[in-house]
Amino acid sequence: MTERIVVGAALLDGDRLLAARRSAPAELAGRWELPGGKVEEGETPDAALVRELREELGVDARPGERVPGQWPLKPPYVLHVWTASLLPGSAAPAPLEDHDALRWLSPGEIWDVPWLAADVPAVHRTLTHLGVTPPAGPPGA
Template sequence: MEIRIVVGGALIHQGRVLAARRSAPPEVAGRWEFPGGKAEPGESEEQALERELLEELGVRAKALEPLPGSWTVRAGLELRFWAAELLSGEPQPLEDHSELRWLGPGELGEVEWLEHDRDVLPHVARLLARG
């Protein structure tokens, strides 16, 4: 079975990271995640993340570095996270999200994260701490 990659982006701007509240599907609606989506065939993880952030949030971003770990979402689907920086635009919840919040290092525990996103929080906190 071919494995498809899903990329989630810890989008960082001015010492804070963007959290997005899911509006769908019903089993995850209301919980928070790092936005992203599936890589298309022939697309690198970096390209996929930059495209997904543009589609989902309307912003230009640059993928910086992969964060440690990967998670099997379901058979044939593997989730990986990347740090990214905001280049231009103001994020808007255009697709799949009902709300967005910028969180500083001390605020990461204030939202109810999806399980895999919560697993990567220590790495995100380290990124925010180094500025």
């Protein structure tokens, strides 16, 4: 089975990271994730990131650098995370597809939301990559 990439956006506003609460599918509803989605055939990961942020949040964003590592999701998918920033003049993020809430989290608030299990190590690595010392992991991690 060929591995398929899902891109997650570490969308940054200063030192704050945007988290999105899933509304669908039912088994993921109420948990938080880095926004993003599947890379389509013939699409580059950075183009997928831009497209997914436009579709899911209604924003225009610029991809930054890839966070080292990858994290397993439901086979055959793996999560790759990219930093991203809003382009000047972009609309404010809004939950348009698959999400019902958004939160900008400061480093001290990062574990205040119940992240999807697959996103916990990705969020931790993202903060470390950005030079932020994350607080101890979420309860039960």
